[in-house]
Amino acid sequence: MKTSIATVCIAGDLREKLAAIAAAGFDGIEIFEQDFITFDASPREVGAMVRDHGLEISLFQPFRDFEGLPDPERSRAFERMERKFDLMQELGTDLILVCSSVHPKALGGIDRMSRDFAELGERAAARNLRVGYEALAWGRHVWDHRDAWEVVRRADHPNIGLVVDSFHTLGRKLDPESIRAIPGDKIFFVQLADAPMIEMDLLYWSRHFRNMPGQGDLDVTGFMRAVAATGYAGPISLEVFNDQFRGGSAKAIARDGHRSLIYLMDQVRRAEPELRLDSLDIPPRVTTEGVAFVEFAASEAEAEGLRKLLGSLGFHRAGKHISKQVEVWQQGEIRIVLNTDQEGFAHTAHIAHGLNICDVGLLVDSAEDTVTRARALGATPFSQSVGPGEMQIPAIRGVGSGLLHFIDRNSDLGKVWEIEFAPAEGGAAHEAGLTRIDHIGQTMNYEEMLTWSLFYLSLFETKKQATVDVVDPGGLVRSQAIESPDAALRVTLNGAETHRTFAGRFIADSFGSSVQHVAFATDDIFACVAKMRKCGFEPLPMPENYYDDLAARLSLSPDVTGRLKADHILYDEDASGSFFQVYTRSVGDGIFLEICQRKDGYTGYGAANAPFRIAAQRRLARPSGIPRI
Numbered sequence: 001m002k003t004s005i006a007t008v009c010i011a012g013d014l015r016e017k018l019a020a021i022a023a024a025g026f027d028g029i030e031i032f033e034q035d036f037i038t039f040d041a042s043p044r045e046v047g048a049m050v051r052d053h054g055l056e057i058s059l060f061q062p063f064r065d066f067e068g069l070p071d072p073e074r075s076r077a078f079e080r081m082e083r084k085f086d087l088m089q090e091l092g093t094d095l096i097l098v099c100s101s102v103h104p105k106a107l108g109g110i111d112r113m114s115r116d117f118a119e120l121g122e123r124a125a126a127r128n129l130r131v132g133y134e135a136l137a138w139g140r141h142v143w144d145h146r147d148a149w150e151v152v153r154r155a156d157h158p159n160i161g162l163v164v165d166s167f168h169t170l171g172r173k174l175d176p177e178s179i180r181a182i183p184g185d186k187i188f189f190v191q192l193a194d195a196p197m198i199e200m201d202l203l204y205w206s207r208h209f210r211n212m213p214g215q216g217d218l219d220v221t222g223f224m225r226a227v228a229a230t231g232y233a234g235p236i237s238l239e240v241f242n243d244q245f246r247g248g249s250a251k252a253i254a255r256d257g258h259r260s261l262i263y264l265m266d267q268v269r270r271a272e273p274e275l276r277l278d279s280l281d282i283p284p285r286v287t288t289e290g291v292a293f294v295e296f297a298a299s300e301a302e303a304e305g306l307r308k309l310l311g312s313l314g315f316h317r318a319g320k321h322i323s324k325q326v327e328v329w330q331q332g333e334i335r336i337v338l339n340t341d342q343e344g345f346a347h348t349a350h351i352a353h354g355l356n357i358c359d360v361g362l363l364v365d366s367a368e369d370t371v372t373r374a375r376a377l378g379a380t381p382f383s384q385s386v387g388p389g390e391m392q393i394p395a396i397r398g399v400g401s402g403l404l405h406f407i408d409r410n411s412d413l414g415k416v417w418e419i420e421f422a423p424a425e426g427g428a429a430h431e432a433g434l435t436r437i438d439h440i441g442q443t444m445n446y447e448e449m450l451t452w453s454l455f456y457l458s459l460f461e462t463k464k465q466a467t468v469d470v471v472d473p474g475g476l477v478r479s480q481a482i483e484s485p486d487a488a489l490r491v492t493l494n495g496a497e498t499h500r501t502f503a504g505r506f507i508a509d510s511f512g513s514s515v516q517h518v519a520f521a522t523d524d525i526f527a528c529v530a531k532m533r534k535c536g537f538e539p540l541p542m543p544e545n546y547y548d549d550l551a552a553r554l555s556l557s558p559d560v561t562g563r564l565k566a567d568h569i570l571y572d573e574d575a576s577g578s579f580f581q582v583y584t585r586s587v588g589d590g591i592f593l594e595i596c597q598r599k600d601g602y603t604g605y606g607a608a609n610a611p612f613r614i615a616a617q618r619r620l621a622r623p624s625g626i627p628r629i
């Protein structure tokens with residue numbers, strides 16, 4: 001199946017748009033008239049430029065206010081169309097999109113409109129061109145693809161067909177199943193867009209808030225299944241009007257777009273195998289069993305601080321790498337890797353970012369399949385040379401070009417700790433009861449959130465949770481959780497709108513997005529904190545006001561409130577259960593660790609506590625920044 005994208009989706013002038021679109025791997029483009037008119041080159045030159053990028057012009061659009069007009073507007077519309085036909089022939093495209101009229105004088109009437117299209121079909125046929133009719137969700141008389149189809153059906157002309165656009169159908173809450181009844185060869189073109197579910201004026205929603213399939217809340221997969229079931233064999237094309245994308249990185253948005261189509265068609269192919277789509281046959285979304293390790297890149301001095309911190313949480317040094325300056329600290333199933341080596345990726349990451357979490361290891365079904373799927377989705381594979389006795393662990397680039405490594409139990413990869421590490425002295429004497437990694441929190445600029453949610457959703461068997469707004473005294477931080485069905489993998493994406501927030505400062509100070517926070521699970525937070533205190537744990541101090549408010553709001557016994565306060569434990573409860581959290585003080589440019597306990601199946605992340613946690617972190621930070629360890 002060929003992929004295409006409307007030039008309107010991408011930032012830049014036409015040349016920049018084409019370069020980004022071609023680099024992302026699309027086959028064609030929809031030329032948006034505005035992008036052509038604002039560009040200073042002849043139609044022939046533009047056509048050649050597109051083809052020089054290895055792209056075809058799959059559609060020219062939009063042509064507005066054509067059908068159902070009285071004269072003289074009617075004959076004007078036909079004349080206007082002849083000029084656009086001239087232009088299309090010079091550009092080198094045979095298909096134009098006519099969107100349903102919003103003209104105040106448009107009369108409507110199915111037969112009147114079909115007669116206009118029948119006549120237009122004759123004119124198009126004379127030039128070997130085709131016309132596709134699209135119902136805009138806010139069209140004056142036609143705003144439903146079923147009505148647009150009826151106009152096309154009655155026009156009964158081989159050069160007149162239908163354009164379906166997922167936004168107009170799903171945004172209007174029309175049932176996409178009705179598309180299945182349309183003959184596939186009468187659908188001339190398919191436009192795809194998703195959107196977040198926000199109640200607002202349809203036109204405004206469409207022109208400013210569309211996003212890539214998978215990034216919003218619409219059932220674009222259901223829509224595309226219905227289209228595919230008709231036998232439609234033309235291009236699938238993205239038409240995304242989004243203010244943020246228009247101002248974003250052309251390359252990144254084009255890459256996200258291409259990824260969204262691969263993901264979408266894979267979902268469609270799996271949902272309806274009998275359709276025998278010619279889309280890529282790639283391994284399914286990856287099942288994750290959890291986070292296998294988190295790796296810090298550190299200087300020797302920073303590593304010393306981390307050792308103290310980890311020791312205070314009940315971790316012990318479990319192994320030393322056979323040839324590198326790398327050690328692994330362990331507790332329960334949790335492994336923290338400290339990398340102070342003077343070579344390799346971690347070292348480079350340390351030079352660029354200072355102390356940082358440069359690598360996350362995920363436990364998956366098959367590491368090889370994971371990388372195969374990731375490559376098909378346009379992720380960047382990573383490898384570096386390995387020394388004698390070391391393993392080549394499959395990896396890709398993740399958020400902020402940090403690494404994601406994949407470990408599985410089906411190969412030797414799961415034995416990396418025995419193969420590459422020699423046991424260290426000490427042992428597990430002081431474990432505090434931390435069992436596994438509950439979640440990792442990645443901090444990024446707000447504009448990157450859609451990129452990374454699509455990255456996780458398309459690669460892993462996960463679902464996104466609703467976005468929550470966290471108020472930091474310096475501005476808003478939006479937080480979205482991505483979770484596997486059994487919650488074995490939980491990742492939170494935290495998008496900072498300004499650099500004045502704690503999260504935003506982290507991005508600025510460490511020169512880029514990355515993991516800012518790792519949360520460890522425990523089954524008994526009070527026992528855990530008691531043990532950690534003996535090892536020298538210093539919790540992030542919470543003010544008394546917080547506990548007075550808890551006592552006022554919730555029906556906790558004074559005894560429980562007293563224990564929470566004594567240990568600086570934060571508490572949350574909702575319909576799903578209750579939640580306890582305690583934080584470490586920050587290290588480096590604002591990295592912090594959390595210990596949490598979920599009771600009765602609590603599903604959240606303590607968002608209600610986030611403003612108090614942030615205020616406490618800011619209090620400890622010096623005006624010039626955050627204390628370094």
Ligand SMILES: O=C(O)c1ccc(O)c(O)c1
Binds near residue numbers: 062097165206207239
């Ligand atoms: O917003 C619009 O006017 C507009 C134009 C052309 C389209 O294909 C569309 O979906 C919307």
Ligand SMILES: [Mg+2]
Binds near residue numbers: 134165191239
């Ligand atoms: Mg459209």
